[in-house]
Amino acid sequence: MAEVMAREAIQEAGLGELVKVASCGVDSWHVGEGADERTVAELHEIGLDGTEHIAQQFGPQAGDTDLFIAMDTGHRSQLIARGVDENRVALMRSFDPTAEEEPSVADPYYGGSDGFTRVRKEIEASLPGLLEYVQDQLR
Template sequence: MTYRVCFVCTGNICRSPMAEAVFRARVAEAGLDALVEVDSAGTGGWHEGEGADPRTVAVLEENGYTIDHTARQFQPSWFSRLDLVVALDSGHLRALRRLAPTEQDAEKVRLLRSYAHPSPGHDLDVPDPYYGGREGFDECLEMVEEASIGLLAAIREQVEGRAA
């Protein structure tokens, strides 16, 4: 049975497509690509149909990741088919939990950086790089890569638990 995860940011052109590309690579490296489906979306539809921000694409490609992306808006009906919804910041977390049709669906929503095992009181948001320069996209990639290690471990545990 496939484990389905969706990364969600604001417009689905910067942070969530970056997280999707990085995590898809981690899943493939772990040999779990037949068991884990990775996707992304935005809380809003402002950029629906557009590709990822060129700065996102550049940072990913320069770091060895591939991306083929078309932005779309997260729909509440998706909760029924998803196992995990990964929010990139606390605003997305709140918005997604409000969209959740049931309490069980709301519990599927987690912050990406919560998988990075930060120290208490540490900010768990991945800052939006859209209005800044290139360094914001590099910082975003570092945060996504760091959190992807813990996320992969958590999902591997879930997938192996299902197979048992």
């Protein structure tokens, strides 16, 4: 969900030629599978298409990545433990000025569709700050 939403925000800001947006999981769960139907439904609610997403796992292909956006503190820790410089890893909600002390986006997978709605709203709240950060880095 975050990949599709971030890519759209980058495109809308006119940065699509400068910034590549991709996603990967830190574990092998769902590698090669499409997005969860609840994710696709949430994206559809805001006019985006998530049907082409195919899950990938973090690996050597991520070596040239400038910034990793982790959804939760556990993912952030795993990326750092695998050798990613901690200065290149940020939490999605760290870009949301309204986020409370726990800056993680909780995984909605084992719950109902309301969890996916919550995640979409948390990502939406984080994207303006993320976009501002990216624009600052490009200057």
